[in-house]
Amino acid sequence: MGRTGFGDLEHGAIPTFYAAPPAPRTAPVGTPERPIPLIIDSDPGLDDALAIGLAVARPEIELLAVTTVGGNADVRHCTDNALRLLHAFGRSDIPVAEGAQGPLTGEVVRATAIHGEGGLGRTELPPSPATACPEGAVALMARLLEESPAPVAIAPIGPLTNIALFIRLHPDLLARISHLSIMGGSIGEGNTTTSAEFNVYADPEAADIVFRSGIPITMMGLDVTHQATLDAAAATRLRDLGTASGVIAAELVDFAIERVWQWYGGTTTAIHDAVAVAHLAIDDLVTVASYNVRVDTSAGPARGRTVCEGLGRRMTRYGLQPNAEVGIRIDPGRFEGLLVDAFGRLP
Ligand code: BDR
Ligand code: CA
Numbered sequence: 001m002g003r004t005g006f007g008d009l010e011h012g013a014i015p016t017f018y019a020a021p022p023a024p025r026t027a028p029v030g031t032p033e034r035p036i037p038l039i040i041d042s043d044p045g046l047d048d049a050l051a052i053g054l055a056v057a058r059p060e061i062e063l064l065a066v067t068t069v070g071g072n073a074d075v076r077h078c079t080d081n082a083l084r085l086l087h088a089f090g091r092s093d094i095p096v097a098e099g100a101q102g103p104l105t106g107e108v109v110r111a112t113a114i115h116g117e118g119g120l121g122r123t124e125l126p127p128s129p130a131t132a133c134p135e136g137a138v139a140l141m142a143r144l145l146e147e148s149p150a151p152v153a154i155a156p157i158g159p160l161t162n163i164a165l166f167i168r169l170h171p172d173l174l175a176r177i178s179h180l181s182i183m184g185g186s187i188g189e190g191n192t193t194t195s196a197e198f199n200v201y202a203d204p205e206a207a208d209i210v211f212r213s214g215i216p217i218t219m220m221g222l223d224v225t226h227q228a229t230l231d232a233a234a235a236t237r238l239r240d241l242g243t244a245s246g247v248i249a250a251e252l253v254d255f256a257i258e259r260v261w262q263w264y265g266g267t268t269t270a271i272h273d274a275v276a277v278a279h280l281a282i283d284d285l286v287t288v289a290s291y292n293v294r295v296d297t298s299a300g301p302a303r304g305r306t307v308c309e310g311l312g313r314r315m316t317r318y319g320l321q322p323n324a325e326v327g328i329r330i331d332p333g334r335f336e337g338l339l340v341d342a343f344g345r346l347p
Contacts, residue, residue, distance in 0.1 A: 019187075020289035020310025025325060027179045027218045028153060029283045030060030036178075036280050037062050037148050039141055041099070042273070043071025043158030044081040046115050046252045050339060051157055051183075051273035052082070053245060056089045057342035060281040063094055064144050064152065067137035070101045071158035071202055072111045073119030078158075079132050081119050087128035089245055090347040096130070099137030099162035103203035111198055114259045121255030123248060137162045142170050151178035153280055156210075157273035159199050160184065164206035167213050179216045183276040185293065185306030186222040187326060196304030197222050200295060204304040208295040211306075217324040218279060219293060221306065224286060224327030225272035228335045232257060232267070237340050245346035249339070271339065275330060278338055285334060288325035 030036030038061050042048045055063045066086065068078040079098040086094050102108040115121065133140050141162070145152050154177055156163050167174065184199035184207065192201040200207045211217065230253050239250035256269035279286045292309040296302040309320055 019328060020291060022287045022328065023290045023325065025283070025288050026216065027181060027279060027325065030281055032059040035060055035062040037064050037150055037152045038280060039065045039067060039144060039152060039154045040277065041067045041069060041137070041154060041156045041158060041162050042082065043069050043073065043078045043119070044085060045072040045078070045119050045158070045273070046121060046256045047271045047273040048072070048157055049081070049085050049120060049252050050249055050271050051155070051277045052085050053089055053249060053346055054274050054339060054342045055277050056086070056091050057345040058281040061277070063091070064148070065095045065097065065140055067097050067099050067141060067162055069099045069137070069158045069162045070108065071199065072115040073117065074110070075099065075101045077118045083128040083130055083132065084125035087130065088125050088248055092128045092130040095133050095140060097133040097135060097137045097140040100165065103159060103161055104164060104205045106205070109192070109202045114256070114263070116255070121252055123251045123255070125248065138166050138169055141166055142173055145173045145176040148176070151176050153177070153179045153181060155181045155276045155280065157183040157276055159202035160206040160210045161203045164203070164209040167209055174213065174215055177215050179218065180210065181218045181220065181276040181279050182210070183220045183225065183273045185219050187291070187308040188223055190305065191222055193301070193304065195296070195302045197306070200306055201304030204295050204297045207306070208297050211293050211295055211323060218288060218327065219306070219324045220272070220275045220279065220286070220327040224330050225270050225275050227330050227332055228272070228275045229268035229270050229332060230336060230339070234336050234340070238343050241340065241344045243344060243346055246343040249343045274339060275327060275335070278335065279327070282338065285330060285338070286327045287329040289328050290322040291324055291326045292320040292322055293324045293326065
């Protein structure tokens with residue numbers, strides 16, 4: 001049996017990177033008595049949809065808003081999807097606001113080959129009675145941060161364009177953000193290019209601004225989200241819940257598995273974005289380690305790579321400070337159970 005950097009991982013991957021030792025999390029976590037106020041910044045998106053459902057369902061989270069960003073699909077589709085998803089999950093009262101259509105600079109990158117042209121595969125949801133807030137994503141975030149009695153966590157689960165714009169426009173409000181639980185990046189390989197994961201590749205300059213911002217960050221990269229998978233049997237569990245939301249989740253998972261099969265010949269799909277949300281609800285679900293994360297913004301083949309340094313000796317030598325906790329391990333069975341339980345709580 002080969003030795004991996006993670007010792008007891010069973011998925012067979014052999015990390016080609018230095019796996020920093022697990023460290024205690026510093027990210028805040030909600031409880032049913034004191035739910036964590038959360039804004040999800042998202043490009044729904046198959047896995048985004050499950051992440052939003054999880055946030056709505058968990059009593060440890062008070063979902064204040066969903067802001068949208070162009071990513072998996074055109075931002076107009078993403079906004080409409082966010083509205084329809086919240087409506088389907090019984091929470092059309094949660095505000096939605098539209099953000100950036102494309103990256104701060106450079107070409108627009110989409111993931112419609114995986115998520116479908118409209119972002120939600122073949123799933124067609126009834127329209128919501130609600131409409132998007134005219135103030136837009138960044139202004140809504142600012143207002144909610146000003147109004148909230150407690151600091152607010154943000155889960156950016158799409159390209160980081162809106163968050164970077166927020167940092168530039170509202171530096172005075174950054175202290176009101178308790179934590180960024182980001183889905184993006186990778187210690188090891190990417191998924192869009194060999195170097196880069198989709199959310200970072202879609203706007204590397206924005207990601208660079210975010211990782212340099214000094215805001216407390218947890219990065220849920222592919223190293224951990226590729227352990228957080230569902231298969232056809234999990235889709236059946238979701239469908240058999242007997243809830244309309246369970247059927248929606250099952251359809252989205254089935255579509256994702258179909259696309260993964262076509263692209264990579266795999267039979268499971270990673271529910272990347274739900275890991276970033278779950279971390280804010282469940283204290284001990286994800287193991288994290290301390291890293292210095294820098295983003296490659298060059299025009300070369302490493303564009304969008306998150307360069308993650310976890311080796312103390314090298315950090316000292318090059319004067320680097322840890323700026324993120326990075327997810328390294330999750331219990332896949334527990335993760336699946338969490339999602340099935342969540343969609344059983346929704347209408
Ligand atoms: C990320 O890219 C998107 O396609 C998913 O929604 C997720 O946020 C995974 O690389
Ligand atoms: Ca996403």
